[in-house]
Amino acid sequence: xxxxxxxxxxxxxxxxxxxxxxxxxxxxxxxxxxxxxxxxxxxxxxxxxxxxxxxxxxxxxxxxxxxxxxxxxxxxxxxxxxxxxxxxxxxxxxxxxxxxxxxxxxxxxx
Amino acid sequence: xxxxxxxxxxxxxxxxxxxxxxxxxxxxxxxxxxxxxxxxxxxxxxxxxxxxxxxxxxxxxxxxxxxxxxxxxxxxxxxxxxxxxxxxxxxxxxxxxxxxxxxxxxxxxxxxxx
Numbered sequence: 001x002x003x004x005x006x007x008x009x010x011x012x013x014x015x016x017x018x019x020x021x022x023x024x025x026x027x028x029x030x031x032x033x034x035x036x037x038x039x040x041x042x043x044x045x046x047x048x049x050x051x052x053x054x055x056x057x058x059x060x061x062x063x064x065x066x067x068x069x070x071x072x073x074x075x076x077x078x079x080x081x082x083x084x085x086x087x088x089x090x091x092x093x094x095x096x097x098x099x100x101x102x103x104x105x106x107x108x109x110x
Numbered sequence: 111x112x113x114x115x116x117x118x119x120x121x122x123x124x125x126x127x128x129x130x131x132x133x134x135x136x137x138x139x140x141x142x143x144x145x146x147x148x149x150x151x152x153x154x155x156x157x158x159x160x161x162x163x164x165x166x167x168x169x170x171x172x173x174x175x176x177x178x179x180x181x182x183x184x185x186x187x188x189x190x191x192x193x194x195x196x197x198x199x200x201x202x203x204x205x206x207x208x209x210x211x212x213x214x215x216x217x218x219x220x221x222x223x224x
Contacts (some may be wrong), residue, residue, distance in 0.1 A: 010212065041147075041198045043215035085154065097143070097166050098213070100153035 002103045006087050006101035009068040019074040021104045023073050023079050023087030024061065026068065036069050043086070047074070077108045112137065113174065114203050114216035116207050123177050128189040131219045135203030139163040141165075142184040144176060153155045156199075172215075179198045188221075 005024045013019050023032070034046040047054050047061040049070065054061050058077075063070040074081055087101040115134040123129050135142050144156040155168040159178035176186040182203075188195055198220050202213040 017131060040217070041200070041220065043200060043202075045212060045214060048212045075134070083197075088153070097155040097158065098145075099155070102152050105180040 002102070003099050004087055004089055004101040006085075006104050008104060009102065010105045011107070013077050013106070014100075015064070015108055015110050017077050017080060017108075019077050019081075019108075021072045021085050021087075021106070023070045023072070023101055024068060025070075025087075025089045025099075027089065028092040029065075029089040030062055030067075031090040032070050032090040034070070035088060035090040036068075037084040037086060037103070039083075043064065046085075079108045079110050082107050114201060114214050116199075116201055116216035116219050118219060119140035119217065120220050120222075122224060123191050125193060125223055126193055127191050128187060129191060129221060130185050130187045131199055131201075131221070133184045133186075133201035133203075133216060135184070135201075136214055139205050139214070140182050141211070142178060142182065142207060143202045143203040143204070144184070144186050145200045145202070146170075147218075148194075149199060153200070156186065179221050191223045196209070196221060 003026050007022045026088050032048045036044045049063045058075045060073040084103045084105050086103045088098040116191050117132045141160045143158040147153045157176050158166045162178045173189045178184045198218045200218045202215045204211040204213050
């Protein structure tokens with residue numbers, strides 16, 4: 001079992017829909033990142049969370065430390081949101097390294 | 111302020127050769143981490159450098175090495191290239207070593223080994 005599991009793997013939505021991507025992890029963490037990767041490879045860090053909820057524009061990220069679960073929500077989705085969304089956790093042990101989920105390919109249709 | 115810069119963006123090498131990739135972090139950032147992304151394995155941690163010292167290393171063979179200079183710029187080297195080394199190599203910089211500091215990623219170097 002992977003330490004970081006994301007669902008769904010693929011998601012197709014119509015423009016304007018509310019989208020949720022889920023991330024579950026099995027290790028103790030000090031922080032969780034949500035990343036966005038567009039075709040061509042560059043990665044943008046969307047959020048870094050250690051508790052609670054963060055909001056940036058149409059994006060909302062939540063984390064429940066007790067349940068080892070995080071969600072990324074996109075409100076009023078737009079075709080430009082189409083990308084791969086990746087959850088990554090920073091373990092709470094002495095090693096500082098990110099462990100990544102396999103990503104969710106989001107396609108938003110006009 | 112300039113972001114994380116990786117050079118070159120694309121590279122084609124022959125099996126058995128060696129390659130050096132470069133990463134210039136955001137000004138003032140002292141921590142640089144390297145990651146490999148392949149279709150089969152996804153993103154995997156290679157190593158992290160802080161103040162010219164390797165702080166952490168992922169589960170990769172010794173053919174993968176790196177270093178960090180006094181200006182925080184980092185290079186990674188892969189020797190005796192194998193076809194399986196074809197991947198997108200990403201680096202990320204952080205202000206400090208330690209947990210809880212946000213990482214900023216570069217655009218990556220796409221390496222193709224033929």
